[in-house]
Amino acid sequence: MFGGGIVQATLAPALRIGDVAPDIPLIVVVLLALRRGSETGCLAGFAAGLLQDIATGGLIGVQALTKAVVGFGVGALGGRLRVTQPLVQVPGLLVLSVAEGLGRFFLLKLFRFPAPFTEVMTYVVLPQAVYNGFLGAAFVFALLTAESFRDRSS
C-alpha cells in the first residue's frame, strides 16, 4: 500500500487519457478487500489514502477516510459479489469510485472546497469512475489468468 499511494502520484499521470487518470490505489484497495476481508480493506484503504494525501499535497485525511470506508464496505460485502464476472467488475468499481468521489467531495466541502458539485462529478468523478471500472476489470482478468497459469503449472 505504501507504494500504491506513491505510484498513483508518480505513474498514474502516464496512464492518463485526456485529463482522466485512474485511481490505482482505490482499485488495489478494492481487490485487497475482496480477497482479505473488511479489516484488511479498511486498513489498506486508510494507508493508501493517507499516503495519497501526503504524496499529492492534499488535505491529509480525506482520502484516508474515504478509501478506508470503501475498503471496509467492499470487504464486508465481498462474499456476496462474484467478482470474476465482468458484468460485476466494471459497474462495481464504477459505483465504488463514484461513492468514494462523492464522499471525498462532501468531506472537502466541509473544508470550503470551492468547485461546484456538477463540474466535479462531470469532469472528475464520473470519468475517473469509468476508467477505474475498466482498468480494475483488466486487473482482475490479469490476476485470474496469472493464477490459472500458476495452478496449472503447480
Next chain:
Amino acid sequence: MNRRGLALLGAVVLVALLLLTLQSRGRSSQAADAVAVVTTPVQLVLSRVHRGAFGLWATYLDWKNVRAENQRLRDEIRGLRVDGLAVQETVDENRRLRRLLDLRARLPLGTLPAEVIAREWGGWVRSLTVNRGRGDKIARLTAVIAPEGLVGRVVEVRPGAAIVQVLTDPTSTVGAHAVRTRTSGIVEGDPRGGVRFKYMARDGSGITPGDVIVTSGLGGLFPRGIPIGRVTAIDDRGSALFHYAVLAPAVEFARVEEVLLLTGDTARDLAAHFPTDG
C-alpha cells in the same frame, strides 16, 4: 460484521477526522512532513524509473519512425533516381537532336532526319532500321550520316522503315581517302566488327595512326569529305600490293539514335561541314 472490524473502522474514521480538524486549525501536519521524508526519495526513484521506461519507449517509437521515414526516403530517392535518369535521357536526346539539327542546317543538300528503331548486330549482318521508308521517298543506297560522320547506306526500303547497312557490316565497302596524304583506298567492314582502310602500299606509305579517313566521293554514292574514322594501327604486309589501316569509326554505331538520310545532290564536297581536324 464483527465488532473488531467496526471498531477498526471507527478508529480509522476518528484518526482521519482528527487529522482534518488539526489541519483546518492551521496546524500543518508534522507527521506528514515526516512521512514525506520517506516518500519523496521513493517518488524520485519511481519517477526516474518511469521516465527511463518511457524514455525507452520514446526511443523505440523514434526508431520505428526513423525506420519508416528511412524507407520512405529510400523510395523517394529511388523515384528521384528514375526521374533523374529520365531527365538525363531527355538532355542527351536534346543534345543529339541539336547536333543533328545543326548539321542539317549546315549541309548544302537535302536531308531527312530519321530515328533508329532497331539494330541488327550479329556477325553476319550489321544494320540499323530507321523510321523512314517508302512513304518518305527514300531510295535504295541513300547515304546515311550522323553529326560525327558516315553511318552507312540504305540497302532495303520498306513501307515506314528502311534498313541501313553500317560501315562495320562485312559486306560494306566505301570509297575513301586519307585527308593528310590524299591516299585513296576502300573502307571495308571487318567480320570482327571493326572497320579497315585498304590501300595500295605504294601510295599510302605515309599513312600513320591518327590520320583521318573520309569518303572520296568516287562512284557518286556518298558525297565527298564525310568522316569515316581515324587510323589506329597499320597492318604492314611487307611487299604486298595492298596494306590495311585499322580504323576507329567516327560514329559509334552501337549508340547512334538519330541519323540524317541524304536525299539531295550527293556530288558535293561536304568536308567543310564536318570537324575532321586532320
